[in-house]
Amino acid sequence: MSTVPTIDLNNGVSIPQLGFGVYQVPPEDTKEATLTALEVGYRHIDTAQMYGNEKGVGEAVRESGLDRSDVFVTSKLNNGFHAYEDAIAAFDLSLETLGFDQLDLFLIHWPLPGIDIDFVETWKALEEVYRAGKAKAIGVSNFQPTHLRRLIQESEIVPAVNQIEVHPYLTQEDVRAECTEHGIAIEAWSPIAQGLVLDNPAITGIAKEHDKTAAQVVLRWHIQRGDIIFPKSVTRERVEENFEIFDFELPDGDMGLITALNQDQRTGPNPDEFNWIP
Numbered sequence: 001m002s003t004v005p006t007i008d009l010n011n012g013v014s015i016p017q018l019g020f021g022v023y024q025v026p027p028e029d030t031k032e033a034t035l036t037a038l039e040v041g042y043r044h045i046d047t048a049q050m051y052g053n054e055k056g057v058g059e060a061v062r063e064s065g066l067d068r069s070d071v072f073v074t075s076k077l078n079n080g081f082h083a084y085e086d087a088i089a090a091f092d093l094s095l096e097t098l099g100f101d102q103l104d105l106f107l108i109h110w111p112l113p114g115i116d117i118d119f120v121e122t123w124k125a126l127e128e129v130y131r132a133g134k135a136k137a138i139g140v141s142n143f144q145p146t147h148l149r150r151l152i153q154e155s156e157i158v159p160a161v162n163q164i165e166v167h168p169y170l171t172q173e174d175v176r177a178e179c180t181e182h183g184i185a186i187e188a189w190s191p192i193a194q195g196l197v198l199d200n201p202a203i204t205g206i207a208k209e210h211d212k213t214a215a216q217v218v219l220r221w222h223i224q225r226g227d228i229i230f231p232k233s234v235t236r237e238r239v240e241e242n243f244e245i246f247d248f249e250l251p252d253g254d255m256g257l258i259t260a261l262n263q264d265q266r267t268g269p270n271p272d273e274f275n276w277i278p
Ligand code: NDP
Pocket: 020, 021, 022, 023, 024, 046, 047, 109, 141, 142, 163, 164, 188, 189, 190, 191, 192, 193, 194, 195, 198, 215, 216, 230, 231, 232, 233, 234, 235, 238, 239, 241, 242, 268
């Protein structure tokens, strides 16, 4: 079985660089999908209140027979709970739904810059959760450089991670630079752009050279850039395929070719404009 490298977050907490994402996994299938991932060897699961499937993640961790401390679990605050007290209550509900005493990582899912609750207020609630020892680390998701700068200026704890959309068609160099400057680890969501990048001829060409699949090449590219990833699949063969990315290395030339595919093309919403509340 491959050994997954870990990354030390800015508070010393260690996170496996490869995990398993459960966005769009139906709640009724989440326990099974997560159990498959844990069986294959994944020890990091990325869920969110918005996905409606935290319960299945918690059940799978318990049924796997693994120690709770051996599985890194992240969840995220839903958009309707940005007010301070709402955020604290929503966090507690996440813990209850998962059936855990503590979360490994908890994130503000979206900055929602257009709503009348300032994300700095929301962050203060996450700081409270962290100080109470209820989450080992706290971070943000979909924060742009301007959002990060304000947050850092106006609060005490620097986020441990910023989870943003990154793949070969959206390399996000500006956000990455801002994160690096402040010691914030980058988590790349939709790492294969939900499959969109897999038939790109540059990528399929590199895959052929290395006797790997296009998905493995793209996931390896993320790993070598130092980002944390958690591809999603409900297909066991793909869950296994996505895990077999530690037995080859892309030379600088291939890394450069993939990075040059950037088109600033998002598959998801633009965080500067997204203010949706479910
Ligand atoms: P991914 O880039 O991981 O792509 C998932 C899609 O690709 C699925 O349709 C899956 O199909 C397919 N797929 C997976 N592996 C392979 C493979 N080896 N070959 C071919 N196709 C494959 O997209 P996601 O949007 O799911 O992103 C991953 C995770 O990132 C999410 O699950 C979630 O945890 C997180 N995320 C966070 C967001 C945020 O705002 N913070 C937003 C979006 C995602 P199938 O399942 O049918 O096998």
